[in-house]
Amino acid sequence: MTRWNVLIVEDQSIVRQGLKLMLEQDDKIRVVAEASNGQEAIKMIEKQIIDLVIMDIRMPVMNGIEATRVIKERFPQVKILILTTFNDDEYAIQALKYGANAFLLKTAERQTLVEAVYSCFRGGLPINEEVAANVMPRLLQKAEKKKEFPLSPRELTITKLVGEGKLNKEIAEELHLSVGTVKNHITQILQKLDLRDRTQLAIFAVKNDIA
Known part of the structure; x- marks a missing residue:
């Protein structure tokens, strides 16, 4: 059976432990590493095979948005699921712009989180409903307004x-x-x-x- 190697990136140790316990109730999910900021996360991905990163946004040293950008540039095969307390449209837009595969709030139920992990590996883009309702119209508006420049x-x-x-x-x-x-x-x-x-x-x- 295929198992996915998961890295949890969260600056609060108690939250990391809670997420690990929740996720590992599913046989296909294995939490193999933990990090307290984006910089630590990048170092861990350099050292071992990681299939999915569950990433908080507000963290010291390097936040989740910047870490998403760097990880997707260097390790595009790694899936990134943003899991945050902050229902902020700009965070969501930046995360998706840099290649995040999912954006959920920490208020989500355990089953919603597990289903989002599965969806990432099926090629889906799970986004919290409240966030999607605000963000998608803005993304579509941006796409319509996208300018063309005479540059290669x-x-x-x-x-x-x-x-x-x-x-x-x-x-x-x-x-x-x-x-x-x-x-x-x-x-x-x-x-x-x-x-x-x-x-x-x-x-x-x-x-x-x-x-």
């Missing part, structure tokens, strides 16, 4: 990284390019978008939610 995929990626505050050297290392090539790309981007400098480009990226 590579130029869009560089624009995104500039918006994140990355230096040319950091962008070059991340994209495996030379610093000179990155500078040339930025010059072309500025010309295409009729912008004066990289500060304007960074503001442009943030304002237009380029990701």
Whole structure:
């Protein structure tokens, strides 16, 4: 029988223990690791096979939103189920944007949580009903308003990284390019978008939610 290796990421030890007891009542779920923040979670995924991360949002050192972004970039096969106290639309939108596979509130029943785990592995996207009612219309509205820019995929990626505050050297290392090539790309981007400098480009990226 296939069993899923689960990592619980939650800064309160008593909550982690409670979740572990609840989840391991199901034969297919095995909690193999625990972490108290996103940074610890990433280190654990580097060391062992994790199929699913159950992630809180507000944690010290690295929160669940940032951890979701990093884990999905480095380990895209790992499923992430956000489990939080906070019914906050922006948290949900950010988590889903970064690739979270589920978003539940801690008020959920045990069976709802277990069913959400199964749904993640079936390719579903379980979201708490209250959250979905608020978030889905906003996501659809954003999709309708999405703008097109005269940039290549590579130029869009560089624009995104500039918006994140990355230096040319950091962008070059991340994209495996030379610093000179990155500078040339930025010059072309500025010309295409009729912008004066990289500060304007960074503001442009943030304002237009380029990701």
